[in-house]
Amino acid sequence: MNAVLSKARVVLVVLIALAVIVVLLAYSSFTASHVQSSSAASRNLTIGDYAPNTPFYFANGTESNVSNYKGKEIVLWFVATWCSGCAQGDEMLNSNYSAFKDKGVKVIELELYKDLGYQGENIASFVSGFAPQAYLSNAVMPAYASYNMTLAYDPNGYLDIYYLISPSGRILYTNSPLASTLPALLYEVNKTV
Amino acid sequence: MVNMFKTIKGINIVLSNKKYIATFAVMAIFAFIVYSLLLESSSLNLLAQKIAFGLDAYALTASAALGIMLSLSIVLNIFAFSRSSINHVDKASIGAVITSIAPLALCCSTIIPSVLAAIGMGASAIISTAGYIQGPLAVYEPVLLAVSFVLLALSIYITSRSIAKSGECCVVKS
Numbered sequence: 533m534n535a536v537l538s539k540a541r542v543v544l545v546v547l548i549a550l551a552v553i554v555v556l557l558a559y560s561s562f563t564a565s566h567v568q569s570s571s572a573a574s575r576n577l578t579i580g581d582y583a584p585n586t587p588f589y590f591a592n593g594t595e596s597n598v599s600n601y602k603g604k605e606i607v608l609w610f611v612a613t614w615c616s617g618c619a620q621g622d623e624m625l626n627s628n629y630s631a632f633k634d635k636g637v638k639v640i641e642l643e644l645y646k647d648l649g650y651q652g653e654n655i656a657s658f659v660s661g662f663a664p665q666a667y668l669s670n671a672v673m674p675a676y677a678s679y680n681m682t683l684a685y686d687p688n689g690y691l692d693i694y695y696l697i698s699p700s701g702r703i704l705y706t707n708s709p710l711a712s713t714l715p716a717l718l719y720e721v722n723k724t725v
Numbered sequence: 726m727v728n729m730f731k732t733i734k735g736i737n738i739v740l741s742n743k744k745y746i747a748t749f750a751v752m753a754i755f756a757f758i759v760y761s762l763l764l765e766s767s768s769l770n771l772l773a774q775k776i777a778f779g780l781d782a783y784a785l786t787a788s789a790a791l792g793i794m795l796s797l798s799i800v801l802n803i804f805a806f807s808r809s810s811i812n813h814v815d816k817a818s819i820g821a822v823i824t825s826i827a828p829l830a831l832c833c834s835t836i837i838p839s840v841l842a843a844i845g846m847g848a849s850a851i852i853s854t855a856g857y858i859q860g861p862l863a864v865y866e867p868v869l870l871a872v873s874f875v876l877l878a879l880s881i882y883i884t885s886r887s888i889a890k891s892g893e894c895c896v897v898k899s
Binding site: 612614615616617618644645646647648649650651652679682683686687688689690691692 | 832833835838839841842848849851852853854855856857859860861863864866
């Protein structure tokens with residue numbers, strides 16, 4: 533009787549473990565590919581909206597804000613420097629940076645406010661380490677998001693979320709994560725520029 | 726001194742059965758894909774590209790090793806329970822699954838921020854605390870993977886010895 537109960541228990545544990553893994557993966561994949569709609573629901577920021585004009589700081593300390601880029605198409609990409617997926621995004625950008633550079637589209641890679649509470653390496657060394665050519669060519673510019681910018685663009689605290697902003701300051705496209713959605717972003721860039 | 730003879734004998738008893746070899750192979754492939762997805766990429770599409778152009782050595786080695794060891798551990802446990810060689814839940818195996826999956830699934834996905842939101846935290850609290858949980862999981866990922874390797878090895882060692890001890894009595898029919 534005890535043996536039967538133990539077998540049933542172990543089968544149950546294995547099934548629960550597998551179910552948890554599958555659910556976690558499915559949930560993560562679903563929310564990542566639908567970050568546009570899920571995050572929009574909480575902050576009412578969606579495609580067609582004007583990008584909030586919030587301050588940020590380049591790695592060299594220069595202060596800037598989103599409205600300074602009116603007239604230019606830009607990508608605002610929010611990362612944490614301890615995030616391995618963000619590092620993969622940089623590697624992908626490094627292989628494709630000329631597609632942005634040729635179109636005159638700047639990618640501003642922004643470290644989320646205080647790395648979401650766990651400070652990793654500084655954003656300049658993160659970008660230059662994982663995307664050296666893109667960094668040297670100035671196609672990708674490392675910067676720090678202010679608290680207000682993080683709150684405005686990423687209130688859910690999701691990693692690796694990005695926005696394509698039109699020259700008029702409207703959000704043209706948003707998605708996550710960059711590494712696996714780069715072809716879609718490049719399609720949008722080619723379509724609009 | 727670790728006696729590997731009984732461990733190898735126990736594994737041989739299980740893998741001499743075609744049904745268990747097939748189960749082991751299917752689970753190893755499934756586990757390899759899951760670990761590769763978690764370690765190397767964020768989508769099946771990107772994983773397919775990376776497999777075509779070459780996974781990096783770290784992701785390939787860790788995914789293959791974890792996939793093989795995890796599936797072997799599970800198959801050994803299923804066999805042992807079916808033959809009543811052991812009658813307790815293999816905590817090492819369960820611990821290994823948790824330590825290997827947790828950092829990979831939780832560090833950089835939307836799970837932690839969503840859980841924080843679900844328990845009632847506001848945006849301000851989430852953006853200042855999510856990293857406290859996700860950051861260490863990401864930074865110490867190699868350590869946690871090493872711990873899961875050790876736990877899986879321990880699980881395989883203990884279970885295969887139990888099977889080997891009772892193996893003389895158990896003629897496996899395929």
